[in-house]
Amino acid sequence: MHRRLSFFIAVLTFWAASQAQAGVFDPQTVTLKNGMQVVVVSNHRAPIVSHMVWYKVGSADEPEGKSGLAHFFEHLMFKGTKAYPDGAFSKIVARNGGQENAFTSYDFTAYYQNVAKDRLSLVMKLEADRMRNLTLTKEVIEPERLVILEERRSRVGNNPAALLGEQVNASFFVNHPYRNPIVGWAHEVEALSLKDLTDFYDRWYAPNNAILVVAGDITPEELKPLAEKYYGTIPANPDLNGRVRAQEPPHYAGRRIEMSDPRVRQVSFYRSYMAPSFIQAKAKEETVRVHALEVLAEIIGSGPTSRLSKALVFEGRLAVSAGASYSPDRRGPAKFTLWGSPLRGVSVDDMEKALFAEIDKLLKDGVTEQEVAEAQKRLIAEAIFARDGFSTGAQVLGSALAIGKSIEDVENWPDQIAKVTVEEVNAAARAVFNEKSSVTAVLLPDEPEKEAAR
Amino acid sequence: MKRFFFAFFVLAVAPFSAQAVDIQNLRTDKGITAWLVEDHSNPIITLSLSFRGGAALDPEGKEGLANFVASTIDEGAGDLDSQAFQGTMRNNSISLSFSAGLESLSGSMQALRENRETAFELLRLAVNEPRFDEEAMQRIRAQISMILRQHSQDPDRLAARAFYQQLFPGHPYSKPTNGTIESVASITADDMKAFVKRRFAKNNLVLGVVGDVSASELKSLLDKTFGDLPSKATGWALPERKPSQDGGISVVEHASPQSVIMFGQKGLKRKDPDFYPAYVANYVLGGGSFASRLFAEVREKRGLAYSIYSYLAPYSYTSLWGGKVGTANERVKETLEIVKAEWKRMAEKGVSQKELTDAKTYLTGSYHLRFGSSDAIAGILVSMQVHDLGIDFLDQRNGLVEAVTLEQVNKVVQRLLNPDDLVFVVAGQPKGL
Numbered sequence: 068m069h070r071r072l073s074f075f076i077a078v079l080t081f082w083a084a085s086q087a088q089a090g091v092f093d094p095q096t097v098t099l100k101n102g103m104q105v106v107v108v109s110n111h112r113a114p115i116v117s118h119m120v121w122y123k124v125g126s127a128d129e130p131e132g133k134s135g136l137a138h139f140f141e142h143l144m145f146k147g148t149k150a151y152p153d154g155a156f157s158k159i160v161a162r163n164g165g166q167e168n169a170f171t172s173y174d175f176t177a178y179y180q181n182v183a184k185d186r187l188s189l190v191m192k193l194e195a196d197r198m199r200n201l202t203l204t205k206e207v208i209e210p211e212r213l214v215i216l217e218e219r220r221s222r223v224g225n226n227p228a229a230l231l232g233e234q235v236n237a238s239f240f241v242n243h244p245y246r247n248p249i250v251g252w253a254h255e256v257e258a259l260s261l262k263d264l265t266d267f268y269d270r271w272y273a274p275n276n277a278i279l280v281v282a283g284d285i286t287p288e289e290l291k292p293l294a295e296k297y298y299g300t301i302p303a304n305p306d307l308n309g310r311v312r313a314q315e316p317p318h319y320a321g322r323r324i325e326m327s328d329p330r331v332r333q334v335s336f337y338r339s340y341m342a343p344s345f346i347q348a349k350a351k352e353e354t355v356r357v358h359a360l361e362v363l364a365e366i367i368g369s370g371p372t373s374r375l376s377k378a379l380v381f382e383g384r385l386a387v388s389a390g391a392s393y394s395p396d397r398r399g400p401a402k403f404t405l406w407g408s409p410l411r412g413v414s415v416d417d418m419e420k421a422l423f424a425e426i427d428k429l430l431k432d433g434v435t436e437q438e439v440a441e442a443q444k445r446l447i448a449e450a451i452f453a454r455d456g457f458s459t460g461a462q463v464l465g466s467a468l469a470i471g472k473s474i475e476d477v478e479n480w481p482d483q484i485a486k487v488t489v490e491e492v493n494a495a496a497r498a499v500f501n502e503k504s505s506v507t508a509v510l511l512p513d514e515p516e517k518e519a520a521r
Numbered sequence: 522m523k524r525f526f527f528a529f530f531v532l533a534v535a536p537f538s539a540q541a542v543d544i545q546n547l548r549t550d551k552g553i554t555a556w557l558v559e560d561h562s563n564p565i566i567t568l569s570l571s572f573r574g575g576a577a578l579d580p581e582g583k584e585g586l587a588n589f590v591a592s593t594i595d596e597g598a599g600d601l602d603s604q605a606f607q608g609t610m611r612n613n614s615i616s617l618s619f620s621a622g623l624e625s626l627s628g629s630m631q632a633l634r635e636n637r638e639t640a641f642e643l644l645r646l647a648v649n650e651p652r653f654d655e656e657a658m659q660r661i662r663a664q665i666s667m668i669l670r671q672h673s674q675d676p677d678r679l680a681a682r683a684f685y686q687q688l689f690p691g692h693p694y695s696k697p698t699n700g701t702i703e704s705v706a707s708i709t710a711d712d713m714k715a716f717v718k719r720r721f722a723k724n725n726l727v728l729g730v731v732g733d734v735s736a737s738e739l740k741s742l743l744d745k746t747f748g749d750l751p752s753k754a755t756g757w758a759l760p761e762r763k764p765s766q767d768g769g770i771s772v773v774e775h776a777s778p779q780s781v782i783m784f785g786q787k788g789l790k791r792k793d794p795d796f797y798p799a800y801v802a803n804y805v806l807g808g809g810s811f812a813s814r815l816f817a818e819v820r821e822k823r824g825l826a827y828s829i830y831s832y833l834a835p836y837s838y839t840s841l842w843g844g845k846v847g848t849a850n851e852r853v854k855e856t857l858e859i860v861k862a863e864w865k866r867m868a869e870k871g872v873s874q875k876e877l878t879d880a881k882t883y884l885t886g887s888y889h890l891r892f893g894s895s896d897a898i899a900g901i902l903v904s905m906q907v908h909d910l911g912i913d914f915l916d917q918r919n920g921l922v923e924a925v926t927l928e929q930v931n932k933v934v935q936r937l938l939n940p941d942d943l944v945f946v947v948a949g950q951p952k953g954l
Contacts, residue, residue, distance in 0.1 A: 112562060113892045145811075154821060157811040162879045164886015167811075181890050213824025220779035221827055221847045225676055329776065332670035372608045380660065381604060387667045410663055441612050448614035448633060454563050456894040 091450050091481070092460035094474055095287040097294075101303040102275030104468065105294045108282040108460035116283035117458035118190050119179040120198070121469040123278070124271040126251075127173045127244040127399060128310055133263055135251015138171040139208075139215055140267050144178060145169075146207045148200040156193055163189060173245055174398045175469035181458065184284045188293055195297040198272055203265055212256065219250045227328040228335065231510050238322050239339055239506040243315040243399050273304035278468050282461035315341075315400050318504040329513040333387070334415050336422075337406045341504040342393060344401040346471045354476075357395045358483045359495035360403060364393040365442040366434055366492070367425075368405065378425045379407055385418045386410060398470050403499050415509055426500055433493040447481045542892060544902065546912055549740045551748035555728035556902040556912065557739055560895070564634040566732040568644070569899035571627040571907060573725050577693040578757055582707060585700015587621035589665060589708050590716050591628075594619055596657040598646035603657045606643065615640045617647065623698060624837055625907070626720065629896065634733045637742065645746040648721055653710040666702050676781040679773045680845075680948035684783040687771055687944050688764040694839060722754035723747065729902025731895040759838045763787055766942040770857070773948040780853045780949025784860060785843030786942040789933075791835040791908050797921050798929035799833060799842075799937065804880045805872045806863065807831030807844055812879065814867070818859050819846060825856050842937065853951035861940045868938035871931030885919040 096106045129136045147153050160167045165182040167190075180190040223229045233248050240246035250256070279298060281290055318341060348357045367374040368391020371381075379386040389407035405426070409418040453459050467477045545557045576587040595610075595617055597603040610617055613636040619628040628647075632640035672678035682697060689695040700708075726747060730739055764787050789799055807815035807830045819829045831844035848856045872880075892898055905914050947954070 112560070113889050115889045115893070154811075154817075158879070161810040161812045161883045162886075164883055164888070164890075166809075166887060166890055181893070183886060183889055186886075210822065210824035214820055214827055217779065217825070217848060218827035220849060224778040225781075225847075330674040332674055333667045370607065370611050372604055372611050377604070381656075387664050408667065411666070445611065445614055451563065451633060452565060452614075452631065455565060455567075455896075458893065 091454055092464060092478065094460065094464055096474060097291060099274065099294060099299045101299060101301060103298050104278045105290065106278065106280045106464055106468065107285060107287045107290050108464065109286055110282060110457050110460065111284050112457060114184045114284050115181060115457060116184050116187050116281055116285050117179060117181045117461045118187060118194065119177055119280045119461050119465050120194050121175055121177045121278040121280065121465040122271060123276050123469050124176055125172050125174040126247065126249040127312055129244065133255060133259060134247040135256040136259055136263055136267055137176055138250055139256065139259055140264055141169050141171045141176050142211050142215060143203060143208060143264060144197055144201065147202055148196050149202060150196055150200065151193060152202065156197065159193060160190065165190060171249055173249060175466060177465060187285065191293055191297040195301060198277065199301055201268060203261060205261055208261060208264065215256055216253060219253060222250065227330050228510060231326045231508055234324055234326060235337065235339065235506055235508045238324055239402065240315060241318065242313050244312055245399055273307055274298055274301045275303040276307055278465060280461040280465040283457050312399065321502045321505045321507065323507040325509045325511060327511040327513050331510055331512040333408055335406065335408050335510040336415055336419055337404055337508045339402040339404045339506050340499050340501060342401045342403040342499050344397040344399060345395040346398045347400065354483065355491055356495050358487050359491040360393050360499060361395065361446065361484065362439060362442045362487045363492050363496055364391045364403065365446060366438045367391045367429065375405065375422065375425060379418065379421055383421050384410065385413050385421050389422065396466065396470060429496060430500065434489060436489055439487065439489050439492055443484055443487065446484050450481045542898065542915060544912055545736055547736055547740055549744045551744045552723055552752065553743045553747045555730055555739065555743055556906060557736060558731045558898055558902065559735065560731060561733050564733050565895065566632055566634055566637055566730065566734050567895035567899045568630040569729045569903045571625045571727040571903050572720050573625055574720055574757060575622045575625045576696060576698040577623045577759060579696055582704055583712055584696050584704040585665065586708055586712055586716055587626050588699050589661065589705060590713050591619035591621040591626050592665065593653060593657055593661045593713065594647045594651040596661060597652040597654050599650045601646065602654060609639065610643060613639050615643060617643060621698060623694060637734065641742045641746045648747065649749055651717060653713045658710060662705055665699060665705050669699055669702050676775050676777050676948040679775055680781040680783045680946050683771060683773045683948065684785065684946040687946055688785065689762055689839065690765065692762045693759050694762065694836065719755040722751045724752060725754035727903050727906045729899040731899045762839045764839060764841055765944060768941045768943055770945040770947065770954060772951060772954065773946065774950065775948050777949055778849065779847050780850050780947050780951045781847050782853065782856065782945060782947050783843065783845050784943050784945045785841050786939065786944065787937065788833050788835060788840035788842035789937060790840050795929065795933040798925050798933040801877065801880045801884065801922065801925050802867065802872060802930050802934050803831055803833050804884060805876045806867050810883055814863050815844065815860065818863055819856060825852050850950045851952050853947060854953045857945060861943065864938055864940040864943060867934050868940065871934050874927055877927050877930060881922055884922045888919060
């Protein structure tokens, strides 16, 4: 909510949507001698800039048993350095009319300040300072640990759907670290030590693991000398090891989990299938599969006139809402998810049957030329809307580069979507709907409401 | 909760000023007024609208009417049934949505320039000829009921609901914006049509437009879209009401690990001469920045909460100085005591010269940031008109903040803030209260 927001669902959905809008930012990039990449997205509509530093480390890079470390550390970045102690960072930014925040995801951690153009060098100086000079002590971390546990309570503990979401990921990923929540399991957050946090800082926070993105009223010529002055002087970390993570083995059994909670008043159903992420597909030169799945998700599950909504909500009168989603912007495996909430009086089993009847029909008859053409047109139009927000380009490019995409991958996205064929969408659908590599989740009220929902 | 968003909306508007924004005041042949900011850098058009009078005017027993109307006018209109309407939107990449607040029904539209005729035509249909077909009514009613059932177990919603009931018992401001399952069940298509007839009128419509459209093009689009609306809405008046000042703590029992706490007392109106001094004081107390006193005391020093803030909510017929925090059930008591202590410290000692200076540099320095997207700017154009701030407000605004003196701030906090008046609502299972 306020600062240092982190988290999975909100953040990733946002990035996915933004990614679907990319292709027209016309960024420029240069790499400093110490390995820090610099990206500029010019937009001169107002005399403001968004200054972002992205670190190529997220919760999936945490050591085993140390969940929540990346996010905890993100909070500590606001605490203080020798030059700017005791929360001076935020005070100085505020005094200068700046707005700031930070967020942690599975694959990256990012910090930003939105400021008037003439304050850019100030925030660069502050951000560069905390890349290496943070003062971490027990006195600093203990109150923040409590804050993070409150954050967890407010986002997860108070929300049964979020609790189920954690269970789904823990079941969906058999071995990959995406199985752990970004905010961390409470008992592991409670046990993170000062040494865990300083080791994490020393390993990952270095210019050769960071990307600077500045968007707004700025040109590459203006930015480059500033980037060299503030960030170019920070030594690279020669011991920066690659991002080695436990990998996901093949799945041989579909899993089904149900959770009931007295606070649930509406039954929800989800089915998530293992799907390729963009980075995985790129390694195999199969990115066409990813773009075909994006078109597929648009056809079957985006908006009230999509296939699932038409069949379940409008014609079948079985669901309050239904849809599909797919977010390929990850380093590791991605999910393709179908979901629906049954109307009161309709059993979740009946709705589930109707949902899969729709998927069977899709697999048998395929999608139509018209559906694909319309979906492509809609997706490509989003790229134009994405240019509107002054910081959208920075967000889209920063997250893309931080997970290992290239600028071209972002800029070419509309062209790649335009190339997708009916056959490719149908092939992608046949490959993705594999029950053995899926998790089905049902959120139910407690007894006796539960029986009524069956 | 809608009210809550409204409160933020009002605040978001205040810290404004813009040199870069040139606002044109349009009046069309058919008597429609709109404020326009032309921007031809990207081929899109963004429109924001507001019909005055919101959920606070919902009839007794029909609470949730404004929200139901807002949720259904884009679900079939004119010759288009719901699927045809939504399909046209979707296939032309037009976004169109409506929502109801306590004091208005608002809408927003965004479209590519090349699709502007279709977009404005859909908007025309939604506002002039909504169908309220039985199919759409049933479907949307089921969705609203689902949301209401979920809200009945959501501590944020439970707290907000009880908060307004505590502050404004019996007053329209205590009405649930989304209604209740029973009241929504009783709303008919005739009720919805009557709402549209009473409320959707030229004298009641506020418009802000941003983007790739010229003034003359827009005038003609607006006349086609809104020109056939009746000239006058049915009038209304609500009684003025001060928030109750019993200083009590009420608890909404809810089984969850973290309690959500809302607190508040009387504030001041947008047009109050002391608005800016109070606005500055609120920034120091618990306004948006991480530098606020409540943030420092509750979060930074003690780790009691992830989120804590205070806000000014000036309504038409009342005003509120409120705040919100979430903390573990075991720590509610301590958190309440700190909030009260900070309230008291502010009331008695005011702010320091340094705090005042820092507040001013933040509030004036961040003004450009409000212009980050067309959506934001269109929303601002509407808010400026709703609050009658004048078309030159953006040029005035930073001057108004700069002019605030230490004496004014310390006088207004003394006048307004009283820790004994604070009403607290806690949703959760607080210990030791």
